[in-house]
Amino acid sequence: MKTRQLLASVLASALLVAAAAGCGDGGSAAAESSEPQAVQSGAADGQTDLDNVNEEGYPVVKEAITVTMMGQKAGIHGDWDKMEFFEIMRDMTGINFEFDTPASEVLEEKKNLALNSGNYAEVLFGTNLTRDQQVKYGSQGILLPLEDLIDRYCPNIQTMFEENDGVRASMTAPDGHIYGFPYVEEMKGLVLTPGPFEINADWLEQVGMDMPTTVDEWVECLKAFRDAGDLNGNGEADEVPLAVQFGQHDTFGSNDLFYRFTAALWQADFYCEGNRYADHLFMKDGKVIFSAMDEAFRKTAEFFNMLWEEDLIWNGSFEADTSLYFENSLLKEDVAVVGSFSTWGGKTSINNIDVRNQYDSLPRLKGENGSTGFRLNFSELQDTSNTAITTNCEFPHAIALWVEAIAADPKLTVMSNWGTPNAVFIEEEDGYLTKPTDENGNHIPQGEFADGKESARENTTPCRGSFIIKDEYFDTVADYDAPTLLEGQKTNGKDAILEEYADNVLPKVLTTVEESSRLSQIQPTISDIVDRYVADWVINGVTDESWVTYKSELQSAGVEELVQIWQTAIDRAKGNV
Numbered sequence: 001m002k003t004r005q006l007l008a009s010v011l012a013s014a015l016l017v018a019a020a021a022g023c024g025d026g027g028s029a030a031a032e033s034s035e036p037q038a039v040q041s042g043a044a045d046g047q048t049d050l051d052n053v054n055e056e057g058y059p060v061v062k063e064a065i066t067v068t069m070m071g072q073k074a075g076i077h078g079d080w081d082k083m084e085f086f087e088i089m090r091d092m093t094g095i096n097f098e099f100d101t102p103a104s105e106v107l108e109e110k111k112n113l114a115l116n117s118g119n120y121a122e123v124l125f126g127t128n129l130t131r132d133q134q135v136k137y138g139s140q141g142i143l144l145p146l147e148d149l150i151d152r153y154c155p156n157i158q159t160m161f162e163e164n165d166g167v168r169a170s171m172t173a174p175d176g177h178i179y180g181f182p183y184v185e186e187m188k189g190l191v192l193t194p195g196p197f198e199i200n201a202d203w204l205e206q207v208g209m210d211m212p213t214t215v216d217e218w219v220e221c222l223k224a225f226r227d228a229g230d231l232n233g234n235g236e237a238d239e240v241p242l243a244v245q246f247g248q249h250d251t252f253g254s255n256d257l258f259y260r261f262t263a264a265l266w267q268a269d270f271y272c273e274g275n276r277y278a279d280h281l282f283m284k285d286g287k288v289i290f291s292a293m294d295e296a297f298r299k300t301a302e303f304f305n306m307l308w309e310e311d312l313i314w315n316g317s318f319e320a321d322t323s324l325y326f327e328n329s330l331l332k333e334d335v336a337v338v339g340s341f342s343t344w345g346g347k348t349s350i351n352n353i354d355v356r357n358q359y360d361s362l363p364r365l366k367g368e369n370g371s372t373g374f375r376l377n378f379s380e381l382q383d384t385s386n387t388a389i390t391t392n393c394e395f396p397h398a399i400a401l402w403v404e405a406i407a408a409d410p411k412l413t414v415m416s417n418w419g420t421p422n423a424v425f426i427e428e429e430d431g432y433l434t435k436p437t438d439e440n441g442n443h444i445p446q447g448e449f450a451d452g453k454e455s456a457r458e459n460t461t462p463c464r465g466s467f468i469i470k471d472e473y474f475d476t477v478a479d480y481d482a483p484t485l486l487e488g489q490k491t492n493g494k495d496a497i498l499e500e501y502a503d504n505v506l507p508k509v510l511t512t513v514e515e516s517s518r519l520s521q522i523q524p525t526i527s528d529i530v531d532r533y534v535a536d537w538v539i540n541g542v543t544d545e546s547w548v549t550y551k552s553e554l555q556s557a558g559v560e561e562l563v564q565i566w567q568t569a570i571d572r573a574k575g576n577v
Contacts, residue, residue, distance in 0.1 A: 049397045059094030060401040066096045067395055070114065070121040071462055072128065073101035078459035084420045085461040089412075093402050095395075097123070115142055122393035126464035129180060129385040132516030138179040139513065144389040145177035149400040156407040160184055160468050164380070169573045170508045171384040180385020181403045185469040188486055189498055192376055192505075195254035196346030196488025200339050202358040203231050211360070215264050215367040218340070222312045225339035232335040241312040243326035243341040245319070246538060247531040252376055254344040255327060258304060258534060259374055264367025265303065267296040268374040268501060278377040279527050281566060282504045288567045290559050292530050293551055299368075301537035308538050314338075318535055346488040353440040364493025373493050375501040379508040386464055406467050410477040413467035418478070419457035422447045425478065433478035506566065509573040515565050522558035529553050 080099040102110035114120040137143045161168040207224040222241040245255040262269040269291045270282040280292035330337045343349040350356040365372045406412045425433035436444040449456035
């Protein structure tokens with residue numbers, strides 16, 4: 001049976017980390033007064049949690065246990081109780097789960113109802129616990145403080161804390177407690193800049209132009225694409241010089257090129273869908289600054305208005321229907337339609353291999369006062385509480401060891417997010433996991449999912465987990481799609497951008513209940529004002545009057561209070577290091 005075959009491989013590597021996984025001080029730990037009472041209170045059939053824990057080796061419990069878990073079931077997910085990942089973890093650790101997996105669209109309602117009623121699962125796994133929910137339900141005694149469990153049983157998480165400055169502080173609530181196990185993706189900085197910025201190199205050759213190196217040269221290339229006629233040879237005037245999606249809060253802000261050009265006009269904006277509460281905020285000399293009121297922001301709006309007036313921007317750039325976004329429409333054509341674009345997947349967003357091969361990544365373009373590109377207000381600490389233990393849990397020590405088992409084993413870490421061997425990957429003789437693809441670069445599912453009717457990844461794993469993806473896993477563990485994206489990002493200037501803005505990114509920190517409540521009131525309004533004015537300025541241009549009105553609206557919406565809340569939270573977090 002494939003599960004058993006994989007288990008043998010996993011157990012082999014697990015033996016190497018067994019001592020680390022059982023690193024607690026056993027029964028003596030329970031007697032220490034520093035441990036939260038909730039951790040001491042677990043009991044199963046009259047036996048304390050600690051009595052049933054194996055301090056070394058696997059399984060992590062002497063007698064098998066069953067624990068309730070709430071998770072999120074996306075539409076493409078299979079049933080969690082049939083996922084091979086959980087089967088592997090059950091056989092390895094001795095811990096079985098009874099799942100409550102509400103659909104994504106009702107997750108928030110179901111989660112809050114359960115937590116407020118007292119009828120909640122023992123473990124929350126990938127339930128998108130927001131930072132304010134962590135603070136709220138932690139302070140109410142619903143979520144278990146985990147710092148002692150992490151210190152005693154999770155050496156790999158501790159090592160990650162030591163190797164990544166500020167992560168522990170980012171995870172620590174204002175009351176000094178940690179209420180969740182983290183989800184970290186180093187991945188060579190993949191998530192710290194937007195997806196690749198591309199240009200059609202075949203079209204450049206046809207119009208007799210070289211790869212641009214400056215913003216002005218790039219604009220001239222777009223104009224040449226506009227004027228050249230039937231570049232794709234399909235007999236239709238369907239060529240689009242530049243595809244962009246204004247106001248689309250796509251993954252890591254990749255589709256909206258507006259923010260990429262602010263740096264070329266003096267000051268980079270800081271933006272990221274993955275951290276919406278920190279949009280347009282950055283650090284300078286320890287102070288929080290709101291970037292979207294800078295003159296560079298106005299100059300960028302004027303620049304994009306020029307592109308619009310020159311008929312260089314796709315006329316569907318403000319489309320509200322996601323099915324019509326250029327990524328889902330123009331890039332799916334059988335011929336090249338777009339001259340230049342940016343998406344999270346870059347050229348891999350194009351299915352047709354012949355069309356995909358026409359595109360190359362742009363260098364970091366030099367502008368009037370700088371160069372294109374921006375660092376996202378995002379962190380490799382993607383989730384501060386991807387797994388949380390509630391105070392209903394009878395087996396908190398065992399769950400901590402279950403989490404550590406994933407963090408300690410690179411293959412389990414990979415599997416918890418990207419799927420299992422014999423389904424998503426092929427396991428080579430040396431243990432390396434490769435992802436087979438067809439001639440068009442599309443993934444070929446394996447085993448029972450070979451017909452492609454069901455997703456191999458989403459039916460074998462929950463696609464989340466409290467894991468730590470390290471840089472070296474690219475070369476030693478699995479074949480990810482990420483290197484292709486990284487190559488494009490590096491051509492765009494990723495390395496220089498990360499160095500240039502290393503001290504400017506807004507740290508991810510937890511706010512108080514009161515602060516979170518206020519942020520939820522004012523931040524969406526502020527972001528909407530920015531998006532609304534950008535849309536107007538691109539089409540109609542920026543006037544002195546509209547710029548003054550824009551800044552006045554932001555002031556009225558509470559932009560100064562927004563900055564002050566973040567400043568207070570960041571200053572407070574520094575004391576938690």
